[in-house]
Amino acid sequence: QVQLQESGPGLVKPSETLSLTCTVSGYSISSGYYWGWIRQPPGKGLEWIGSMYHNESPYYTPFLKSRVTISVDTPKNQFSLKLSSVTAADTAVYYCVRVHPSRFKPRYFDYWGQGTLVTVSS
Amino acid sequence: EIVLTQSPGTLSLSPGERATLSCRASQSVTITYLAWYQQKPGQAPRLLIYDTSSRATGIPDRFSGSGSGTDFTLTISRLEPEDFAVYYCQQYDSSPLTFGGGTKVEIK
Numbered sequence: 207q208v209q210l211q212e213s214g215p216g217l218v219k220p221s222e223t224l225s226l227t228c229t230v231s232g233y234s235i236s237s238g239y240y241w242g243w244i245r246q247p248p249g250k251g252l253e254w255i256g257s258m259y260h261n262e263s264p265y266y267t268p269f270l271k272s273r274v275t276i277s278v279d280t281p282k283n284q285f286s287l288k289l290s291s292v293t294a295a296d297t298a299v300y301y302c303v304r305v306h307p308s309r310f311k312p313r314y315f316d317y318w319g320q321g322t323l324v325t326v327s328s
Numbered sequence: 329e330i331v332l333t334q335s336p337g338t339l340s341l342s343p344g345e346r347a348t349l350s351c352r353a354s355q356s357v358t359i360t361y362l363a364w365y366q367q368k369p370g371q372a373p374r375l376l377i378y379d380t381s382s383r384a385t386g387i388p389d390r391f392s393g394s395g396s397g398t399d400f401t402l403t404i405s406r407l408e409p410e411d412f413a414v415y416y417c418q419q420y421d422s423s424p425l426t427f428g429g430g431t432k433v434e435i436k
Contacts, residue, residue, distance in 0.1 A: 251416065254426065257425075306378070308420075311423075313378075315373075316384065318373060320372055
């Protein structure tokens with residue numbers, strides 16, 4: 207059974223860097239899937255942040271590309287998200303996801319973490 | 329960027345009724361690269377349908393997807409009490425991957 211679990215601070219100050227880690231169990235992170243992050247501001251819809259295969263360059267949404275870094279730690283079976291220079295607009299529930307590939311690109315999201323609320327506030 | 333517009337915003341129906349949810353894309357989605365997700369309050373979304381019409385593992389057959397090009401539909405043949413939730417479509421034809429704004433299916 208594939209399981210994903212987000213961890214990290216629930217409160218980040220404006221202008222600082224948001225850092226989250228996703229721990230994967232039940233599946234090897236280097237075994238053929240992409241891994242990524244999606245966020246959902248309170249009461250709003252879903253926004254894809256980016257996806258990464260363990261030994262390839264990541265895909266990012268252009269709207270956050272200048273501030274986002276996704277990386278994979280294969281020995282720990284974890285992947286992480288860093289979002290720099292945060293503002294209140296970055297307040298959201300952040301989900302880590304397994305991303306099903308097709309034709310060598312990330313496609314749809316078949317497993318989700320439970321989500322973690324990150325609030326940006328001083 | 330492919331923009332997805334879902335309609336209606338809210339659908340008020342009774343258990344046992346048929347639900348038809350629409351997802352329209354701003355440009356053609358090739359190779360039927362469209363998925364549907366269900367989200368209940370306080371929970372993560374769950375994959376229902378991928379590749380326009382393929383049900384994900386464990387999804388009951390009252391859920392079906394159809395469509396092509398720019399117009400896609402999720403149909404729930406007979407609503408069960410656990411089906412009242414918000415539904416999102418997502419395209420994965422081109423980057424950035426995008427979601428529709430959601431349709432809330434509520435109890436009438």
